């Protein structure tokens with residue numbers, strides 16, 4: 089039984105495509121579709137702190153709806169306005185969002201010998217209580233969406249969250265996290281397992297609150313070598329894919345499609361297709377046609393994968409990239425197996441009209457009359 093009753097879904101294209109069904113056109117959404125490139129985002133945020141916006145269901149739902157309102161019938165999903173770093177916060181770590189710079193942990197994890205690591209490993213985290221504001225935002229957003237499009241919930245992947253927790257923010261060197269995996273592999277794995285269990289509960293409670301599909305963002309997967317990906321990312325992504333359905337069943341909730349986005353880990357596409365996810369998000373390092381071949385007849389849908397940078401370019405370039413994608417994913421012949429997205433989140437300073445043109449070109453070039 090669902091926890092809430094919501095208005096019926098008028099556009100279920102994305103959910104049908106995610107289940108591998110043949111569809112009339114490929115569904116579209118973009119990662120970070122609510123965010124800094126939208127003037128209305130800055131207006132609604134009105135100088136407030138980023139995490140304060142995440143914690144306010146009213147503001148978070150308003151921001152989530154902005155791209156749906158702006159782009160009307162051109163896009164097929166909303167994604168709840170939040171951040172992957174709410175999990176480290178729920179675990180007791182302080183995370184600030186520094187304007188124009190990104191996330192900052194004043195007190196990142198140092199070594200497994202530290203009191204902080206030991207306490208973190210021992211602490212029971214009440215995911216229901218700590219992240220209650222996210223569930224409230226999801227429920228309110230489902231109501232405000234009024235069935236226009238389905239709503240994504242999401243989590244950071246254990247590996248990517250670990251990177252932030254030990255690096256303390258963005259990094260180019262990955263010095264701390266590489267020290268952890270190569271010096272303290274067992275303690276690293278114990279922490280990754282703990283994060284994975286929290287991710288499962290967090291996603292299950294998002295579904296309970298109204299999320300209709302979920303995505304696991306492994307934004308730093310590509311920093312791992314193929315063999316370290318197998319040790320430090322893959323087992324935990326697989327754990328989530330195995331245990332979320334079990335937890336949903338236990339809670340008496342319907343199953344939802346699961347998307348994994350292992351950014352940069354192109355070598356792992358084949359392995360990811362056997363991990364239990366219905367959809368694999370791809371960055372722009374993949375040739376769609378080769379990815380389709382690697383998947384073969386396995387029931388996996390691909391999501392992606394235009395270079396977000398094309399949105400800084402000319403309309404001719406956008407048309408060219410869309411044409412290549414439509415051809416590469418074999419849309420005209422297959423009519424299934426593809427959810428359109430960029431290969432990573434949309435970047436600041438993109439003109440929203442150029443994103444709109446990208447959407448329109450997808451519609452135009454996949455139209456069947």
Ligand SMILES: Cc1c2[nH]c(c1CCC(=O)O)Cc1[nH]c(c(CCC(=O)O)c1C)Cc1[nH]c(c(CCC(=O)O)c1C)Cc1[nH]c(c(C)c1CCC(=O)O)C2
Pocket residue numbers: 118119120121122123124138167168169170171172173185187188189190191242258305307432433
């Ligand atoms: C790595 C990561 C983070 N957060 C997220 C990821 C994974 C996706 C990815 O790889 O891009 C996930 C995320 N963050 C945000 C969303 C909202 C939903 C959506 O996609 O529209 C989602 C899905 C809002 C946000 N998260 C953030 C903003 C910008 C905050 C602001 O300055 O107003 C937004 C709208 C801040 C953030 N949060 C994070 C960083 C590195 C930054 C700074 C860089 C940036 O600004 O893009 C951590």
